[in-house]
Each structure stands twice: as C-alpha cells, then as structure tokens.
Amino acid sequence: MEPDATGTSGLSPWVARAISIAGFFALWSLASLAMGPRLCPDPLSVVIFLSRETVSGELPYHLTITLARVAAAFVIAMAIGTAIGLFMGRSTAGNLLLEPWIILLLNAPALVIIVLAYIWIGLVDGAAITAVALNKIPNVAVTIREGARAMNPDYFQMARIFRFSRARTLRHVTLPQLQPYIAAAARSGLALIWKIVLVVELLGRPNGVGFQIYIYFQTFDVRAILAYTIAFAAIMLAIEYMIVQPIEKRAYRWRPRPA
Amino acid sequence: MDVPVSQRMETEGELLSVDIAAKSFAAANGEPVAVLKDLSFNLPAGRFTCMIGPSGCGKTTTLGILLGLDSDYAGAIDPAFASSRIGAVFQEPRLLPWRTVEDNVRLALPDAMTGRDLSELFAQVGLGEFRNAFPAELSLGMARRTALARAFAIEPEILVLDEPFVSLDETTANRLRDRLASLLAVHPPTVLMVTHNIREAVRLADHLLIFSDRPAHCVEAVDVDLPPADRTGEPAEAFIRLLESRYPGLVLL
Numbered sequence: 132m133e134p135d136a137t138g139t140s141g142l143s144p145w146v147a148r149a150i151s152i153a154g155f156f157a158l159w160s161l162a163s164l165a166m167g168p169r170l171c172p173d174p175l176s177v178v179i180f181l182s183r184e185t186v187s188g189e190l191p192y193h194l195t196i197t198l199a200r201v202a203a204a205f206v207i208a209m210a211i212g213t214a215i216g217l218f219m220g221r222s223t224a225g226n227l228l229l230e231p232w233i234i235l236l237l238n239a240p241a242l243v244i245i246v247l248a249y250i251w252i253g254l255v256d257g258a259a260i261t262a263v264a265l266n267k268i269p270n271v272a273v274t275i276r277e278g279a280r281a282m283n284p285d286y287f288q289m290a291r292i293f294r295f296s297r298a299r300t301l302r303h304v305t306l307p308q309l310q311p312y313i314a315a316a317a318r319s320g321l322a323l324i325w326k327i328v329l330v331v332e333l334l335g336r337p338n339g340v341g342f343q344i345y346i347y348f349q350t351f352d353v354r355a356i357l358a359y360t361i362a363f364a365a366i367m368l369a370i371e372y373m374i375v376q377p378i379e380k381r382a383y384r385w386r387p388r389p390a
Numbered sequence: 391m392d393v394p395v396s397q398r399m400e401t402e403g404e405l406l407s408v409d410i411a412a413k414s415f416a417a418a419n420g421e422p423v424a425v426l427k428d429l430s431f432n433l434p435a436g437r438f439t440c441m442i443g444p445s446g447c448g449k450t451t452t453l454g455i456l457l458g459l460d461s462d463y464a465g466a467i468d469p470a471f472a473s474s475r476i477g478a479v480f481q482e483p484r485l486l487p488w489r490t491v492e493d494n495v496r497l498a499l500p501d502a503m504t505g506r507d508l509s510e511l512f513a514q515v516g517l518g519e520f521r522n523a524f525p526a527e528l529s530l531g532m533a534r535r536t537a538l539a540r541a542f543a544i545e546p547e548i549l550v551l552d553e554p555f556v557s558l559d560e561t562t563a564n565r566l567r568d569r570l571a572s573l574l575a576v577h578p579p580t581v582l583m584v585t586h587n588i589r590e591a592v593r594l595a596d597h598l599l600i601f602s603d604r605p606a607h608c609v610e611a612v613d614v615d616l617p618p619a620d621r622t623g624e625p626a627e628a629f630i631r632l633l634e635s636r637y638p639g640l641v642l643l
Contacts, residue, residue: 289484292457292476293498293544303497307488385488387526 172354181358197340201325204263212271220279236269249335259331266327271316278312404435410465425451427605438581440591443601449584477541479554483533485525492521495540515539531562551583593621600637
C-alpha cells in the first residue's frame with residue numbers, strides 16, 4: 132500500500148523517493164572523498180563505467196542472465212513454497228510430517244546447499260536455480276503456513292454449501308485470503324533470491340552479475356563492482372515500484388478506503 | 391375464535407426426514423457436551439418450515455449437519471440433503487470481500503447456469519445499481535440482500551436461512567421479509583429457517599418446529615393454518631399467545 136506521504140508531510144511519494152536516493156549519492160560522494168578513488172570511486176566515474184559497459188553490451192548481457200535466473204528461482208520457490216505452506220497450515224498431520232524438513236532447510240547454510248547442488252547435479256543452470264529455490268522455499272512455506280492458519284472457515288463453508296469446485300475455491304476463496312502473506316513472501320523472497328543468485332554465479336557459472344563481480348574482485352576493480360551492483364539495485368527498485376506495488380494496489384482495491 | 395393449531399404434519403407431498411440420535415461437542419475440559427439428542431422431524435417438500443427454540447439450543451448445529459458441513463453425529467438424514475441444490479443465507483452474509491456483489495452471486499452458480507442474466511434478480515432485491523460494488527461498501531441490509539440473491543440465483547431445491555433478518559432495524563427487516571416472500575412465490579423451494587422471532591415465523595412459515603433446551607429435540611411440529619391476511623395483526627397475535635402458553639420458555643415474545 133502507498134504510505135500516507137501526502138497526508139502528513141505534503142510530500143508526493145516520488146519527491147520523497149528522489150530525496151531519499153539523492154541522500155544516498157551524497158553520502159557516497161563523501162565516502163569517496165574520505166577513502167580515495169581506489170577504495171571508493173566517486174559516483175560519476177561509476178556512472179561513466181556503467182554507460183561504457185552498457186554500450187559495449189557487456190552489462191546488459193550479464194544482467195539479463197542474472198535476471199532470468201532470479202525470475203526462474205523466484206517462480207519455482209513461490210509456487211512450491213506456497214503449496215507446502217498451504218498444506219502445512221491446513222493439515223495437522225502435514226505440518227507434523229514436513230516441519231522437521233522445513234526447519235532443516237531453514238537452517239542449512241546457503242553455501243552448503245549450493246555446493247551440494249553443483250556436486251550432485253553438475254555445473255549447470257538447473258543446479259544453480261535449484262539451489263537458490265531450495266534456499267527460499269522454507270521461508271515461503273513458513274510465511275504461507277501462518278496465512279493458511281489465519282484463513283476464515285466461514286468462507287470455506289459457504290464454498291462447500293454452494294458446491295464450488297476445487298479450482299474455484301482455490302482461486303476465489305483460498306488465494307485472496309493468502310494474498311497479504313504471498314505479497315510478504317514475494318517481497319522478502321525477491322531480495323533474498325537475488326543475493327543468493329550472485330553467490331551461485333560466483334561459485335559455478337561462467338556468466339551473470341555474480342561472475343562479473345568475482346572477476347573484478349580478482350583485479351580489485353571497485354568501480355566495476357559498484358557499477359554492477361548499482362545497475363542491479365536500480366532494476367530491483369524499478370520492479371518494486373513499477374510491478375510489485377501496482378499489483379498490490381490492484382489486489383487490495385476491495386478494501387474500504389479510509390475516509 | 392378458532393385458533394388453528396394442529397399437531398398433525400401435512401401428509402400430502404414428499405417429506406424430508408431428519409433423525410439425529412446424538413450430537414455432542416467436546417467442552418474445553420475434554421468432556422463431551424450433548425447438543426442434540428433424539429432430534430427427529432420431517433420437512434414437507436416445497437413448504438416453509440421454521441425452527442424456533444431457546445438460543446443456544448442447537449439450531450445452528452442442526453443446520454450445519456443438514457448442510458453437510460458436519461458429519462460427526464449419530465443418526466440419518468434424508469439423502470435429498472446431499473443430492474439437492476441447496477442455497478443458504480446466514481446471519482453473517484459470508485460474502486467474499488474481494489469480489490464484487492455480482493461476482494459473489496455468479497460464483498455460486500452451478501456450471502449449467504453460468505452466464506445467465508441476473509438483471510431481474512438484482513432488480514428484485516433492489517441491488518441493480520450495486521452490482522459492481524464490493525461488500526465493504528454495503529450496509530448490513532444490502533449485504534443480506536446480496537446473500538439472498540446468491541441463494542436464489544441457483545434456483546435452490548432446498549433453501550436454508552439462519553436468522554437472516556436479525557440485527558436489522560424493523561423497517562429494513564420487514565422490507566426484506568417482503569422480498570423473501572415475493573421471491574418464494576415465483577419459485578417455491580423447501581425452506582428451513584431458524585429464527586428467535588416468533589412473529590417472523592408466524593408471518594412466513596407453513597410449519598413450526600418447536601425445539602427444547604439443550605440437548606435439543608423437537609418438542610412439537612405445529613402447522614400454521616392462517617390465511618395470508620391473518621399472518622400479521624390480531625389473528626397472528628392470538629395464535630402466538632396460544633403457542634406461548636402451550637410451550638412456556640420455548641416460544642418467547
């Protein structure tokens with residue numbers, strides 16, 4: 132939902148966001164002055180590098196590959212995690228059976244899962260995406276389980292009396308009730324997944340933002356590392372403001388607006 | 391004045407039998423609490439039957455069993471309850487808040503009726519202009535009318551009403567009772583309504599089932615043989631007074 136920026140301070144959301152981002156660049160410039168251009172290059176030189184890499188096609192290539200891996204892992208983790216969470220929240224036996232697995236996966240270090248996936252599956256994209264999804268599935272499942280437990284039985288009774296099919300119940304009764312939990316899982320999921328995707332790329336893929344950062348780490352090129360990070364963060368911000376938030380707004384349009 | 395209380399059930403037409411030997415819930419301390427015991431009655435098909443009795447006596451529990459929501463009981467109910475198209479209206483309208491008024495009604499339609507024109511129905515319940523509203527934008531009376539429209543849209547063979555007019559102001563409740571009566575005139579299903587309001591019961595029902603205190607059983611099945619004109623006013627009041635003297639504590643004014 133849109134924070135109530137207009138009501139309290141008179142700021143429009145986009146002005147508030149611009150101020151916030153400008154503050155970040157100001158702080159960065161100060162850090163650059165203090166630490167020197169080798170350890171912390173100033174924003175301008177990073178932007179110049181960024182545009183050069185964009186024109187050469189290097190940056191878009193690696194960015195696209197990383198984004199594709201993020202998207203694949205995200206869709207898989209959300210679908211499987213939601214199904215498991217729903218099952219655990221609706222069935223006591225299901226919860227008892229699956230809970231130890233979930234706790235195990237929740238606490239397994241991401242690095243262990245990644246390394247084992249590469250060893251068992253091979254140094255392929257399938258292994259990379261599986262490893263990332265496995266890291267995220269338990270978080271999704273635990274969040275959705277809470278949502279499933281909080282669902283209102285009255286709606287399911289109504290659906291039963293009017294003989295809703297399973298598909299109709301899922302689409303019109305179950306998923307709308309889970310929607311806030313799915314949104315929470317998706318938002319934290321996107322952040323976690325892209326962090327892990329970089330590690331996966333660093334460890335076993337010949338391309339992607341993670342691989343590039345690894346290469347530039349070898350040559351101690353902080354400017355390039357920052358450029359790739361900024362480019363990716365900018366895309367994630369765009370996804371948040373242009374995709375995630377509009378979807379949420381639409382999903383919540385049935386809620387009564389405060390007068 | 392001849393007060394038309396008769397204790398025979400209507401014999402012509404089909405009867406839906408309900409026979410619940412026992413139904414209990416586990417109390418907080420784990421002890422079973424008997425809610426229904428030897429509850430047995432018949433619903434005449436195509437007629438309007440009202441269940442009345444003290445609050446908390448198990449009427450809503452009985453509805454849950456008849457609606458197939460609760461199978462944890464001893465006894466047998468007519469298989470027609472499982473095979474018939476059932477419409478239900480509850481105290482809480484139970485509309486899906488994330489779907490519009492029209493979608494709430496349409497979602498209940500069986501596949502064979504998908505896409506049918508609902509304009510007339512919405513006009514009948516006075517919701518023509520609110521088809522695209524969300525339930526949060528409706529008053530309680532309007533939400534109940536939506537629930538009523540949903541129950542009628544499926545052309546139910548059995549209609550179950552659980553205190554559908556409670557906590558509405560008397561004017562709204564009366565308008566809604568008239569709407570129900572006119573909807574029923576077009577397409578009369580077998581109706582079973584729970585109410586605490588004996589005037590409402592006498593106004594609408596052909597039969598009354600008088601329930602006892604917990605564990606509930608059916609004390610008596612009473613016909614209401616009053617012509618429509620006598621369903622309100624003095625003749626109805628005389629009938630109600632008679633019921634009250636006959637079943638003290640069970641029929642409350």
